[in-house]
Amino acid sequence: MNNFSSTATAARERSLRDIELHGEGDTLREECGVFGIYGHPDAAAITALGLHALQHRGQEAAGIVSFDGHRFHSERRLGLVGDTFSRASVIEGLPGENAVGHVRYSTTGETILRNVQPLFAELNAGGFAIAHNGNLTNGLTLRRELVRQGAMMQSTTDTEVVLHLVAHSKRNRFIERYIEALRAIEGAYALVSLTNKKLIGARDPLGIRPLVLGELDGCPILASETCALDIIGAKYVRDIEPGEVIVFDEKGTEIHKPFPPQPPRPCIFEYIYFARPDSIVGGRSVYEVRKGFGAQLARESHVDVDVVVPVPDSGVPAAIGYSQASGVPFELGIIRNHYVGRTFIQPTQTVRELGVRMKHAPNRAAIEGKRIILIDDSLVRGTTSKKIVRMMRDAGAKEVHFRLASPPIIHPDYYGIDLPDRGGLLAATHSLEEMRDIIGADSLAFLSIDGMYRAVGEPGRDPANPKFSDHCFTGDYPTHLTDQTQVEQPQHQLSLLAEAS
Structure with a gap:
């Protein structure tokens, strides 16, 4: 058994011990929640409030990255949103009119600060922060290839793969690099990213993970659910479409649709369990x-x-x-x-x-x-x-x-x-x-x-054209499962376990 398999086995054993000790074995674990705002003087405080509303999507850790026009500022902590971001001193340490935030769910892997999002890196084009809800089904495959090419990974999350793909791209414009990275990944994702000049949102081509657009005082907001808009008094504008990349900067809004259109397959578990009852998901x-x-x-x-x-x-x-x-x-x-x-x-x-x-x-x-x-x-x-x-x-x-x-x-x-x-x-x-x-x-x-x-208003399930990602019930997975066929790994985690060198 290789080092990675040994690590995975140990993690599963820890998970079973946690079930025995804490009684957490019979519940679905939450996903993650993302939030972003552009151009508001209270960006960090509003992001913290939005994350409070999304707390049900992740209770392990929370983080916010802001940009004040000159520098990026980051605060990432283990624990609930209120444990860190209810303090005025913390919000004051996150100045700027642009911010992105993230709440992370509990996984069977280690709870460590380096996995807390948003992740941040300095690229040749400037600073880049990224927050992710979902899971890449080819994340390990891409990660191993990037490491072979010389990448030095700082976390054990699949989110960092996107960051490195953007950094490795030879395209001229940043948004072209970003889209090139999206073309390389498979699986489910709702991404909110922040650069020196832009707030960017992206949703996977099947719309498996949710992402909505709102507006507050004329400023655009991206969030996992509408309940995050409600808490700050923002107006719901629309859902980000499956496969859509939306960019906000001082010039306005830019929309890209880099993927061929296909029937959407949003996750049915948003209705069963994950979303807050007062949210509107997919118009329902x-x-x-x-x-x-x-x-x-x-x-x-x-x-x-x-x-x-x-x-x-x-x-x-x-x-x-x-x-x-x-x-x-x-x-x-x-x-x-x-x-x-x-x-x-x-x-x-x-x-x-x-x-x-x-x-x-x-x-x-x-x-x-x-x-x-x-x-x-x-x-x-x-x-x-x-x-x-x-x-x-x-x-x-x-x-x-x-x-x-x-x-x-x-x-x-x-x-x-x-x-x-x-x-x-x-x-x-x-x-x-x-x-x-x-x-x-x-x-x-x-x-x-x-x-x-x-x-949910459908006549029944059409096997030839199911309207939702319902694979947990049917085994009908809507994307390639590259990692599952190429490497032995923990099969359901958002956070990847580190492979020993």
Whole structure:
């Protein structure tokens, strides 16, 4: 086994230990969030507020890079946005009218400062900062080629590959170098970049990752979601189109479309889990779509019960939709504690088994003696679901039925979602009845794939022309998976593990 494989194996073992200690094994890990603003005197403060709104997309680290017309300024820290950027002294240290920011999600790799974005480098054309949401499916292949050519990598993220591709380009204009770099990469990306003169946004040709354009006091804003515009009172203008590169400078706006047009395939998980409920994604209210998932689930797999109970917080909209469609009362049968830290260590098996109660507590008055349906957004390993079912029974529930507002996840993701390999996905290795038995429910059902499509306004899934990236359910990956066929690696991380020299 080579050094890289050994590193990958060690990381997976650390991940399993984290699951055992912290109970984090049954949730989808968030992606990343990006934000950029051009020409506003309060650029850094506005960027910090935008990142606050995007905090759900990444809780591991946050960073902002600003430009004051002469110098770039950078502040990147591990932790939540408020841990660093709520302090006036930090914002004052980020002067200038232009800024870009990033929140990073937790991965199975190391948590180290050098991976915190935006990344920054001095190129022959001047300073260049870049923030990335997504994952490059040929990032390792490109990285190894760049290293062979003499590149010295300072981080272990695939984002740095884009920076080096721009630096290596022989094109005359910076935007031509930038586009040449985009032509070389594969996978999913929403990029926000800052130079001495420009703010640049780019979205992958299939539009897998979201990126929106807003305006505040006449100044353009780029952000992962509309909720980041709402928090600062900005006007939503439009979505950045798939494959579009948009440039803002003192001369105005310049649009490039360097890729042949093709049917878009945005990620369906933005609606299922990632986006904030108050965001508008692809012209659809995330909240209404999630209610639609629940309503469709009620039509497909309802049983006679007394109350509908969401698994908070992501299961709440779907549970409301289920309740409205079925006529069964909605109750908050589980109360979530929002003040649980991620670093709490549970030292003994007895305490470890009680760990789920730190985050979720039963509302006995709402469930005791009743037949309940639990609604959650998705099922990964099943570990948390099993604990919640047991909690409901211990609190006196007469029957516990479990419903998932998405289809079974049976394939890994390579576009930025931190999912286990196929062997770690419960639905990929067990039948429906086996899964029901494992989590201890009286019945178990998932939303159908066609039902998922109907909930977003489509007649069903057209196998010849699917409207979304739904590969986790279908195995239909919309891009080349170059790294998966050429190198052994962690298959779902946004951050690449360093290869020993």
